[in-house]
Amino acid sequence: MKSLIRYMVATLFGLLAASPAFADLKVAASLTDLASVAQFVGGKHVTTRSLCRGYEDPHFVPAKPSLMKAIQHADVFISTGLELDGGWLPLVLPGSRNPRIQPGTKGFVDASQGIDVLEKPVGTVSRAEGDIHPLGNPHYYADPKNLEIVADHLAKVFSTLDPTNAADYEANAKAFDERMDRSLEKWEHQMAPHKGAPVVSYHRNFDYFDERFGLKLFGTVEPKPGIPPSPRHISELAESMKKAGVKVVVYQPYYKADAANGLAKRAGGVAVEVATEAGGLPGTDDVFSKFDTLVSTMDSALSGKTETR
Amino acid sequence: MSSPRITAVCAACASWYALAAMFACLVCVPAVAIAQTSSMFSNLANPAIGMNALFTGQAAHNLDEPYGLDFDEAEISLISVVDPYWTLTSNIVFTGGGEVDPEEVWVRNTSIPSLQLKLGKIRGTFGKHGLLHTHAFPFIQAPIIMPNTIGEEGFKDPGLEAAYLTPLPWFAEITGGVYHAKDPSDENPLDFGSTRHDNLPVLAHLKNQFDVTGETTLELGASYLRGRGTDDLIHTASGADVTFRNVPARSSNRHGWILQGEYLERGSRVGGSYVKEAHGGYGSFQYRLSQIWWVGIRGERAYDSFTDFVVDDLGDPIPGKVTRGNANIAWTPSEFSFLRLEYSHAKTDDGVNTTDDRIMIQMSYTIGYHPAHAY
Numbered sequence: 304m305k306s307l308i309r310y311m312v313a314t315l316f317g318l319l320a321a322s323p324a325f326a327d328l329k330v331a332a333s334l335t336d337l338a339s340v341a342q343f344v345g346g347k348h349v350t351t352r353s354l355c356r357g358y359e360d361p362h363f364v365p366a367k368p369s370l371m372k373a374i375q376h377a378d379v380f381i382s383t384g385l386e387l388d389g390g391w392l393p394l395v396l397p398g399s400r401n402p403r404i405q406p407g408t409k410g411f412v413d414a415s416q417g418i419d420v421l422e423k424p425v426g427t428v429s430r431a432e433g434d435i436h437p438l439g440n441p442h443y444y445a446d447p448k449n450l451e452i453v454a455d456h457l458a459k460v461f462s463t464l465d466p467t468n469a470a471d472y473e474a475n476a477k478a479f480d481e482r483m484d485r486s487l488e489k490w491e492h493q494m495a496p497h498k499g500a501p502v503v504s505y506h507r508n509f510d511y512f513d514e515r516f517g518l519k520l521f522g523t524v525e526p527k528p529g530i531p532p533s534p535r536h537i538s539e540l541a542e543s544m545k546k547a548g549v550k551v552v553v554y555q556p557y558y559k560a561d562a563a564n565g566l567a568k569r570a571g572g573v574a575v576e577v578a579t580e581a582g583g584l585p586g587t588d589d590v591f592s593k594f595d596t597l598v599s600t601m602d603s604a605l606s607g608k609t610e611t612r
Numbered sequence: 613m614s615s616p617r618i619t620a621v622c623a624a625c626a627s628w629y630a631l632a633a634m635f636a637c638l639v640c641v642p643a644v645a646i647a648q649t650s651s652m653f654s655n656l657a658n659p660a661i662g663m664n665a666l667f668t669g670q671a672a673h674n675l676d677e678p679y680g681l682d683f684d685e686a687e688i689s690l691i692s693v694v695d696p697y698w699t700l701t702s703n704i705v706f707t708g709g710g711e712v713d714p715e716e717v718w719v720r721n722t723s724i725p726s727l728q729l730k731l732g733k734i735r736g737t738f739g740k741h742g743l744l745h746t747h748a749f750p751f752i753q754a755p756i757i758m759p760n761t762i763g764e765e766g767f768k769d770p771g772l773e774a775a776y777l778t779p780l781p782w783f784a785e786i787t788g789g790v791y792h793a794k795d796p797s798d799e800n801p802l803d804f805g806s807t808r809h810d811n812l813p814v815l816a817h818l819k820n821q822f823d824v825t826g827e828t829t830l831e832l833g834a835s836y837l838r839g840r841g842t843d844d845l846i847h848t849a850s851g852a853d854v855t856f857r858n859v860p861a862r863s864s865n866r867h868g869w870i871l872q873g874e875y876l877e878r879g880s881r882v883g884g885s886y887v888k889e890a891h892g893g894y895g896s897f898q899y900r901l902s903q904i905w906w907v908g909i910r911g912e913r914a915y916d917s918f919t920d921f922v923v924d925d926l927g928d929p930i931p932g933k934v935t936r937g938n939a940n941i942a943w944t945p946s947e948f949s950f951l952r953l954e955y956s957h958a959k960t961d962d963g964v965n966t967t968d969d970r971i972m973i974q975m976s977y978t979i980g981y982h983p984a985h986a987y
Contacts, residue, residue, distance in 0.1 A: 368785070393984065434947065
């Protein structure tokens with residue numbers, strides 16, 4: 304019995320002594336895209352992780368205590384901002400008991416700062432319009448150019464917190480911006496034939512992509528943000544899609560594929576599953592591969608090369 | 613002791629101070645008036661404000677009350693950062709009986725690494741069900757053992773709690789609390805009312821949460837509460853809880869389930885030995901069918917416990933062994949409202965009513981800011 308107790312005490316001390324792998328900065332983010340950008344900017348000086356997985360709805364991340372534990376020793380927390388993570392972050396951040404990353408500290412980053420936000424509500428804000436985002440559309444990470452703004456912002460934050468490696472952070476951010484600009488040229492070339500093409504998205508989290516590549520949002524599978532589609536809404540939307548010749552419905556891995564596919568079938572079009580967050584689908588591990596896949600998928604669907612399910 | 617000269621000088625000073633203060637006030641009045649007309653008070657730092665309204669109706673054949681819908685309560689919550697050190701949370705409840713109850717008013721500090729301090733009127737960190745607000749109960753009825761141990765809505769007394777997040781590789785939190793001694797009441801059945809100066813009710817809570825898979829978690833908790841009563845005896849409450857929860861990553865707002873069990877007991881120390889009083893527990897299973905539909909079942913048993921239908925020939929409540937089952941279905945068209953229907957069947961060996969059946973309906977509406985409920 305005594306030896307058992309000794310083993311247990313030794314194990315406990317061993318666990319207590321275990322500390323996370325060393326890095327200059329431990330960075331956590333609400334979203335995979337933000338973690339990906341942070342990794343490019345931080346390079347070898349940071350370790351990154353995202354609390355929301357790429358295939359998980361960023362609006363509805365369960366505020367698990369294990370997420371609080373995951374950021375207990377983080378040096379930086381990158382929030383999507385614009386209240387996208389407002390449903391769960393107010394529990395997770397204080398629950399972490401990490402004073403370095405609480406809002407108002409140097410370690411807390413609102414990644415939406417500097418973004419030209421779309422769809423800021425004007426006039427009265429009411430939930431009669433569904434679960435709207437009162438500060439504007441928070442899905443800005445669907446536009447590659449916005450990630451450059453995030454990268455520049457992160458370089459400044461990392462440099463403040465870790466001045467020794469400031470030159471590396473600046474250089475990495477510059478390299479990220481240049482690579483993104485080169486990639487964007489390629490993606491714009493791919494999407495050029497589809498300028499003005501109408502698409503339907505499940506939720507309004509494709510608007511920034513539409514705006515960047517000249518697509519037109521025709522409607523959404525959800526009748527209002529956060530409200531599940533009713534048969535009547537699907538029927539009416541399918542009819543109007545048919546009349547207008549809208550052929551493509553896009554949906555993320557965390558939305559109901561049945562609803563999107565059913566709508567596309569009734570409208571005589573095609574539904575395509577896309578990842579607007581890195582890691583949402585195989586082959587989308589970082590923000591560059593995410594846009595590579597996303598642009599190819601959209602190009603194929605809008606060219607009529609994608610088969611109906 | 614001051615000398616007469618000093619006193620005289622101070623009296624003279626006081627007159628000058630009073631005159632100067634009056635003059636300053638007169639000078640400042642116009643400035644204040646001007647400031648008031650030019651929006652002196654900014655509303656930019658207003659607290660986040662929310663309100664929940666809860667309506668419940670029940671048809672219970674054993675109870676001497678009319679069937680129909682009733683106003684249950686309205687809860688107004690105000691939350692705001694006070695300064696760089698504290699955040700204040702308050703929940704003020706207006707009951708159907710017209711009473712106003714400052715259910716929770718506390719400040720929280722998160723500036724100490726790994727430690728969270730809560731100070732004020734707190735919902736004590738005891739058990740699992742005891743942490744829930746009424747509108748977040750998974751079933752309309754609270755488990756019978758709750759009002760017989762720590763209170764239908766948990767243990768709520770003024771005090772100080774410190775919750776330490778240990779460096780263990782999983783989420784392991786140790787909470788310790790001290791509270792102001794209180795007499796037993798309808799809301800709080802625990803007798804901690806001794807006026808002895810050394811009577812400081814204390815709480816200890818341990819919570820562990822493990823990710824079993826990427827989608828399923830296991831939570832294990834243990835709680836203990838102790839204080840001295842008006843009868844000068846030591847009274848205690850203890851509990852243990854286990855929860856499995858599944859939230860599929862690809863459909864986190866459409867599917868999932870919660871399997872939960874909890875045991876609670878209340879007792880006291882009499883003549884150096886422990887006497888178990890009310891005790892019991894429940895097991896429940898909730899399943900999310902879709903974004904808007906939830907169903908749930910619960911089975912429970914409570915011993916030496918009071919409940920509304922267990923009465924003697926004169927209609928007076930008596931303690932007994934009660935077994936009850938509940939089943940419900942909830943329609944949640946949005947995150948901010950729900951309507952649910954619940955049926956319960958209970959039986960007991962004590963009192964004049966050996967069985968009890970009831971149908972309940974409940975509606976909840978939330979406006980303004982409402983923080984997410986704890987996982």
